[in-house]
Amino acid sequence: MGLDDRKLDVLRAIVEDYVATQEPVGSKALVERHQLGVSPATVRNDMAVLEEEGYIRQPHTSAGRVPTDRGYRLFVDRLSRVKPLTPAERRAIERFLVGAVDLDDVVHRTVRLLAQLTRQVAVVQYPSLARSSVRHLELVPISTTRLMLVMIADTGRVEQRLVELPTPITADDVTDLRRLINERLGGKKLAETPPLVQALVDEVSPGLGPAMTTLATVLLETLVERHEERIALAGTANLTRGGLLDFQGSLRPILEALEEEVILLKLIGEVEPNTLQVRIGDENEIDNLRATSVVSTGYGPGTTIVGGLGVLGPTRMDYPGTIATVRAVARYVGDVLAQN
Amino acid sequence: MGLDDRKLDVLRAIVEDYVATQEPVGSKALVERHQLGVSPATVRNDMAVLEEEGYIRQPHTSAGRVPTDRGYRLFVDRLSRVKPLTPAERRAIERFLVGAVDLDDVVHRTVRLLAQLTRQVAVVQYPSLARSSVRHLELVPISTTRLMLVMIADTGRVEQRLVELPTPITADDVTDLRRLINERLGGKKLAETPPLVQALVDEVSPGLGPAMTTLATVLLETLVERHEERIALAGTANLTRGGLLDFQGSLRPILEALEEEVILLKLIGEVEPNTLQVRIGDENEIDNLRATSVVSTGYGPGTTIVGGLGVLGPTRMDYPGTIATVRAVARYVGDVLAQN
DNA sequence: GACTGGCACTCGCTACAGTCGAGTGCCAGG
C-alpha cells in the first residue's frame, strides 16, 4: 500500500503528539509542531490515506485524528527507536535494587520501581517454580503425626506445606526421610521430579511406607501440581492519570482483570528468551483489557528466564520510553538474581 | 440536644434510605417508605433540628438530606442492630475457608471472601510476627560460606534470609548451630528473643564465633527488626461501584493509599481484643481516606489476636451488614487457624 | 504529477434562556 516516507512521518507525528497531549491532533497543529516541510493541506491528504488504511481515525467528524491500535502497532514496529534511559533513570534502578535482602524484597522493589518509572501499572511474576530446581527439602517435625515440608528452590523461592501423617513417626525416621528425599530430588528441575517421587515410594523401607506415601502426595502437589505462581502488582493508582479519558471512563473492567492472578500470568507469563512483547489494545486476548496495552518481557539470571514482568497502561502510552524501561529493569533484575 | 426518639427514627430512616438509593432523601419520600406515623411537615421540622446538630446536611438548597459523618457515627453507635448473617452467607464462609492448604491460602481465600461478601475492598494482615512464637529455625547450607536461614512461626508464617558467612563452615558446625539456636529460641515469642540471641553469641564455642556473630545479626533482623508485616488486598474493583458518586469522582487518592502497606497496617493493624472498630470518614487519620469508612477487627485462634482484617468502602455503606460480615469472617478464620 | 491556498461545510462545545419539579421553610389553624 502506498505508504511513502512522508506518510509514515505524519503517522509518527500524530502518535507522538497524541501521546503527549491526549487530544486529537489536526493538520495545522501538526505542521506547526513538526518540521514536515509541507502545508496542512498536504498533510490532510496524507491523513485521508492513513485513515483509509486504518492507521488513524476521527473520533468525530469535525475533530482531529487519533491513532488506532493498528496505527500504534505500525509505530512500534517501524517508526520508533528505543529511547536510551537517562543516567538519572539508570541510577534510580541501581539504587532501588541494591540492598534487597531476599527474593520477596527483590520482587517488591522491582514492581514498585517499574510502576514509578513508567508511571503505569507494573506486574512482576515471582520466579516460576516450573522453571526452578530443588535446592533443598526440609522436614520439620511439628508433632509425631505432623510435619512441615519446606522446599527451597534455586531461584530463592520457598514453599511450605503441612503434612498430616497417617501414623506416628520418630525423629530418626524424619532424619532418614529428609536425607532420602534430598539425595534423590536435590538439584533436579521441578518438572522432572514426579517419576523420582514415585520411585521413592516404591523402595522406601517398609516401616516408613505409609508416611512416605502421604509425603509423596504432598511433594507432588507442592512441586508440580499446585504450580503456584505468585505475582506482585503496583501502580494501580496510575490508571487514574489522564482523567477518565483513557479507558472510556470506567476503570472497573481493568481493576477486575488485575485481581485475577490467572489473567496477570497470561499477560506477562508467556515469554520467550530475548523477546519483548507489546500487545496493543485489541491484540489482547482478555476482553476487559481491550482498551489497554501491555509491554512485557522475561527476566532471569544470565540468559535463562525464570519469570516475566511488564507494565500495563492505556494504548495511548509512551511506547519507546516504556519499552526501554521494561527492558532495562528486566536486565538489572536478572543481574541481581545472578548474584545469589 | 433534644433528640427524642422520633428524631432518631428519622435519622435512621434517612441513613437507611440514602445507603439504599444513594440519593438525597426528602421528607415526603421518607414518610412514604417508613411508618413514621407523622406528616412530611413534621419530619421537615425534625430534619431542621438534625441538620442544626450536624447529623445531616443538604447538598443543595433545593435537595433532600444526606447523613454527615457525624450522622453515620450516631447511627452506628445507637441506631443499628447487627444484621444476622443469612444461612447462605454462613455456608459461603465455611465453604470458602475449608480446604485451605497453607497460610497463604487461608489469607488469600479470606480476603477474597470478605471482598465478595461485603462488595467492598478487603484487607487482611498476615499473622503478625510480633505476636508469633518461634516454632523452628532451620539452617540450610548453600555453600561453605552461605546459609539459608528459615524461620517457621507457630502461626504458620515462614520467613527466610540468606546469610553470608565471613569464614567457611563445616556441615557438622551447621548441625551444632541448628541444634543450639533451636534449643534456645524454639517456642519463644519473637519479642523475647534479642537477649537470648545475644547470649548465644557470647557462649558459643570459639571456632564458631564469627559465624555465630553474623548469624545473630541476621537472626535479629529476621525476628524483630524487619518486622515484616504482610498484607493481602482484594476487591479494589468494588470502589467503582456506585458510579463516581462516592469519592467525589476521584479514586486516585484511595488507590494510592491502598498501595502503601504502612497505611493499610495502620488501618487494620491496631486492634484490641474483642473489639470491632468503625472509622467513619473524617475520623480516619489518613487524609487520602477521608471519604471512606473502615470496618476492622482482630482475628486469631481462640481469644488471642495474631492479626487484623477489615474492609474499606464509601462512608455511605451498609454498616450493619458489613459489621456482621467482618465479625463472622474473623471468627471463622480464627477457628481455621486454631486447627493448625 | 505533486503540492498549495482558498473556501464551503460539518459538528461538537459553550453559553444562555426558559421550564419543570422536588424539596424546603414558614405560618396559621386544629
Place this chain on the structure above:
DNA sequence: CCTGGCACTCGACTGTAGCGAGTGCCAGTC
C-alpha cells in the same frame, strides 16, 4: 405539638444560537 398549605429556591433538563477547530475538495502553481 402536629398538620396542611403556600411561596420560594435552585438544580436538572431542554432548545437555540454562535463559535471555531478541523475537514474535504477544487482550482491554480511549480
